[in-house]
Amino acid sequence: MSNQFAIDIQGVSKRYGKDVQALDEVSLQVRPGELFGLIGPDGAGKTTLIRILATLLLADEGQATVDGWDVRKDYKQIRRNVGYMPGRFSLYQDLSVEENLTFFATIFGTTIRENYDLIRDIYGQLEPFRTRKAGKLSGGMKQKLALSCALIHKPSVLFLDEPTTGVDAVSRHEFWEMLQRLRQKGITILVSTPYMDEASLCERVALIQKGRILSIDTPANIVGSFDKPLLAIRTDDMYRLINDLRQFESTHSAYPFGDYVHLALDGPIWAEAVHAYLVGKEHTGIEIKPAEVTIEDSFMELMSKE
Amino acid sequence: MLPAITADKLTKRFGDFTAVNQITFEVKKGEIFGFLGANGAGKTTAIRMLNGLSRPTAGKAQVAGFDVYRQxxxxxxxxxxxxQKFSLYEDLTVRENIQFYGGIYGLPLAEIRRQMKQLVAGLGMEPYARNLVKSLPLGWRQKLAFSISIMHNPEIVFLDEPTGGVDPITRRQFWEMIYKAANEGMTVFVTTHYMDEAEYCNRVSIMADGRIAALDTPHALKEQFHATSMNDVFLNLTRPGRQAS
Incomplete structure (x- = not known):
C-alpha cells in the first residue's frame, strides 16, 4: 500500500449506459499536502471522478488509490480517512447547525471539541447561529457548515465537489481563503470547479473536458504553454469587431473576453497591421494591446485541438 | 428614444425588512445591462417587480414604456x-419546446414554423431537432433556451445567470448571441454573480443591502475603484467591513 502520492489515478474509465463516456482513461497524481484543482465545465466528468475516489462509485477500468488505499478493496479505510463535500447541499436541513456537526463527529467516533482547532476558523463564523436549522442558512453559511462537517474527523484527504458553484463572489473569495489556510495544516485537497479563474488559486490543476484530461500542470505553466501571439482589442462596436477579426487572414481564433476580444494570431503579426485592417473596416475607438494569457485562453486552445 | 427600463426610488418591503431600497436607474434601448449583487442583496426581488410579478411597495418603474403597477x-x-434553473421542458423534443413556447407567446402557426426552421438552423441543431432536450449537452440547451426566450421578439430579455457551468467556448458563443440580439436593438438585462460575465456588459449596476452601490461601464468602475477586474470592484463594494472609496 505504500505510495508516494496522496491520490494516484491510473487509467480510470467510467461509462454510463451505452452513450455516455463519463471518464476516458484518466490518470493523475496528487502529492500529499497539495491543493489540486479539477477544472472543467458541467459534464466534463469531475463529479464522477470524485465519487470514484470517495468510493461511492466503481470505475469500469483502471486503478486508483487514496492515501495508499485501493478504492475498490480498501474502501472502508478510505471512508474513515477522507472528507467529502458533495456538490449538492447534503446536510440535514431540519437539524440545527450544531446538531449537524455533532452528528458527523459522532459517526466518525470523535467530538467537536477534539478537532475544534481544525475548524475554528470556519465554524467560528457560524457559532452565533448554532441553533438555527441548516435549511434556514444563507448559501455562504451552508457552504461553511458543509465544510466543517467534512473536516470534523480530521481527514488526511479532502474532496470538494464544486463548492463554489452558485455562491456569490464574496463568499467564493472567503471560501478560497479558508482552503489556503487548510492547506497549511497539511491536508491534501482535491477541489473541482467549472470556474476557470479559480485555477490560479491552486498549486496544480487538471483541465478536464468530456471525460478526458487536456493538461495537468501548475497554472503558470499552463498559461505559459500558450504558444501564439495574443492581442486584446476593443472598438466601439464589439459585435462587428468579433466578426471582422474572424475574417482577418492571420487570425487563429477570436473570442470575446470581457470588454476586449482576445485575438490569437497564426504568426508574428504587428499590432499595426491589425489596426490598419480595423481602420479599413471603419471601426472607431480602436484600442490594441498585448493580452495577458489566462487559463481560459489555454483551455479553449486545448479544447479546439482535441 | 425612450429608455427600455426606468426605475425611480423603486422599493419593496416585506414587513420590517426592506429588500429593495429606493433604487433608481435607467436601462437604454439595445443596452446589455448587468445586474449584480451578493446573495440576498435584493436582485431577485427587483427583477420580479420589473417583470410584473411582484407589486412594489413604493416608487415608480416603467418597463418597455408600461407601468409596473397597472400594466x-x-x-x-x-x-x-x-x-439557468428552468427554461425548457426536458421531456419534450427541441421542436416540441419551440412549438410549445411559440403557442404560449401567441405566435401564429406560420410564424412558429418559420422560427422553427430558422432557429434550429441558426444553432446548427438540425440533426437533433427531434431529440429530447434532456439528451442535449448543457451548452446547447442554454443556447436553445436563449433562442426560445427571444422568439417572440421581445423588447427586453431578462437572463438570470445564463451560462453557469458552461464550457468556455460555448459560453462565448452564448455571449455572441447576446451581442447579436443587442445589436439588433433588443435590450438585455443580465444577472450573474460571476464577474467575468459582468465585463461583457455595456453597463453594470452592483446592489448591496437593497441599494444600488455603483452603476457605470465596467471600464469606468474599474478606474473608479482602482481595480484590475470587476471581481475586485465587487469585493470592494460588498465585503463586510470594507468601505467603498
Missing amino acids: TEKIKRRIGYMS
Whole structure:
C-alpha cells in the first residue's frame, strides 16, 4: 500500500449506459499536502471522478488509490480517512447547525471539541447561529457548515465537489481563503470547479473536458504553454469587431473576453497591421494591446485541438 | 428614444425588512445591462417587480414604456425571460419546446414554423431537432433556451445567470448571441454573480443591502475603484467591513 502520492489515478474509465463516456482513461497524481484543482465545465466528468475516489462509485477500468488505499478493496479505510463535500447541499436541513456537526463527529467516533482547532476558523463564523436549522442558512453559511462537517474527523484527504458553484463572489473569495489556510495544516485537497479563474488559486490543476484530461500542470505553466501571439482589442462596436477579426487572414481564433476580444494570431503579426485592417473596416475607438494569457485562453486552445 | 427600463426610488418591503431600497436607474434601448449583487442583496426581488410579478411597495418603474403597477400583463408580453434553473421542458423534443413556447407567446402557426426552421438552423441543431432536450449537452440547451426566450421578439430579455457551468467556448458563443440580439436593438438585462460575465456588459449596476452601490461601464468602475477586474470592484463594494472609496 505504500505510495508516494496522496491520490494516484491510473487509467480510470467510467461509462454510463451505452452513450455516455463519463471518464476516458484518466490518470493523475496528487502529492500529499497539495491543493489540486479539477477544472472543467458541467459534464466534463469531475463529479464522477470524485465519487470514484470517495468510493461511492466503481470505475469500469483502471486503478486508483487514496492515501495508499485501493478504492475498490480498501474502501472502508478510505471512508474513515477522507472528507467529502458533495456538490449538492447534503446536510440535514431540519437539524440545527450544531446538531449537524455533532452528528458527523459522532459517526466518525470523535467530538467537536477534539478537532475544534481544525475548524475554528470556519465554524467560528457560524457559532452565533448554532441553533438555527441548516435549511434556514444563507448559501455562504451552508457552504461553511458543509465544510466543517467534512473536516470534523480530521481527514488526511479532502474532496470538494464544486463548492463554489452558485455562491456569490464574496463568499467564493472567503471560501478560497479558508482552503489556503487548510492547506497549511497539511491536508491534501482535491477541489473541482467549472470556474476557470479559480485555477490560479491552486498549486496544480487538471483541465478536464468530456471525460478526458487536456493538461495537468501548475497554472503558470499552463498559461505559459500558450504558444501564439495574443492581442486584446476593443472598438466601439464589439459585435462587428468579433466578426471582422474572424475574417482577418492571420487570425487563429477570436473570442470575446470581457470588454476586449482576445485575438490569437497564426504568426508574428504587428499590432499595426491589425489596426490598419480595423481602420479599413471603419471601426472607431480602436484600442490594441498585448493580452495577458489566462487559463481560459489555454483551455479553449486545448479544447479546439482535441 | 425612450429608455427600455426606468426605475425611480423603486422599493419593496416585506414587513420590517426592506429588500429593495429606493433604487433608481435607467436601462437604454439595445443596452446589455448587468445586474449584480451578493446573495440576498435584493436582485431577485427587483427583477420580479420589473417583470410584473411582484407589486412594489413604493416608487415608480416603467418597463418597455408600461407601468409596473397597472400594466403588468402588457409588460409580460414584451419581455423574454431565461433562467439557468428552468427554461425548457426536458421531456419534450427541441421542436416540441419551440412549438410549445411559440403557442404560449401567441405566435401564429406560420410564424412558429418559420422560427422553427430558422432557429434550429441558426444553432446548427438540425440533426437533433427531434431529440429530447434532456439528451442535449448543457451548452446547447442554454443556447436553445436563449433562442426560445427571444422568439417572440421581445423588447427586453431578462437572463438570470445564463451560462453557469458552461464550457468556455460555448459560453462565448452564448455571449455572441447576446451581442447579436443587442445589436439588433433588443435590450438585455443580465444577472450573474460571476464577474467575468459582468465585463461583457455595456453597463453594470452592483446592489448591496437593497441599494444600488455603483452603476457605470465596467471600464469606468474599474478606474473608479482602482481595480484590475470587476471581481475586485465587487469585493470592494460588498465585503463586510470594507468601505467603498
